[in-house]
Amino acid sequence: MSEKVSITINGNVYAVDKELTVLQTAKSANINIPTLCYLKDINEIGACRMCLVEVEGMRTLQAACVFPIREGMVVYTSSPRVREARRMNLELILSNHERSCFKCTKKSL
DSSP: OOOEEEEEETTEEEEEETTOBHHHHHHHTTOOOOOSSOBTTTBOOOOSOTTEEEETTOSSOEETTTOBOOTTOEEESSOHHHHHHHHHHHHHHHHTSOOOTTTOTTOOO
16 A cells, blocks of 8 residues: 655645655646646656646746655645746747647647
8 A cells, every 4th residue: 555645735635645746646636737748657757847836845846747746745736926937838839839730740639
């Protein structure tokens, strides 16, 4: 049986397996964190930075898809700082993108 830890996300406390990432924990609690590059067990590198979250006590925002949880962690998934960082990251991604998504051969599912 896996060891459980307590983590707070957006003011709610969850007891979850300690091997999870912040993104996996949020998904198990039906909390949406946007992702672009994350594919479980295939591509878990945090490159797109769309899944950024704010973790109490840390100076920088963290990529939820690769950031492991720990006992007592407090996470905010939609603070003004997080929303602004995601907006900026998306703008940077789109600035180097052809924007022909409906015709793109890279479409998934």
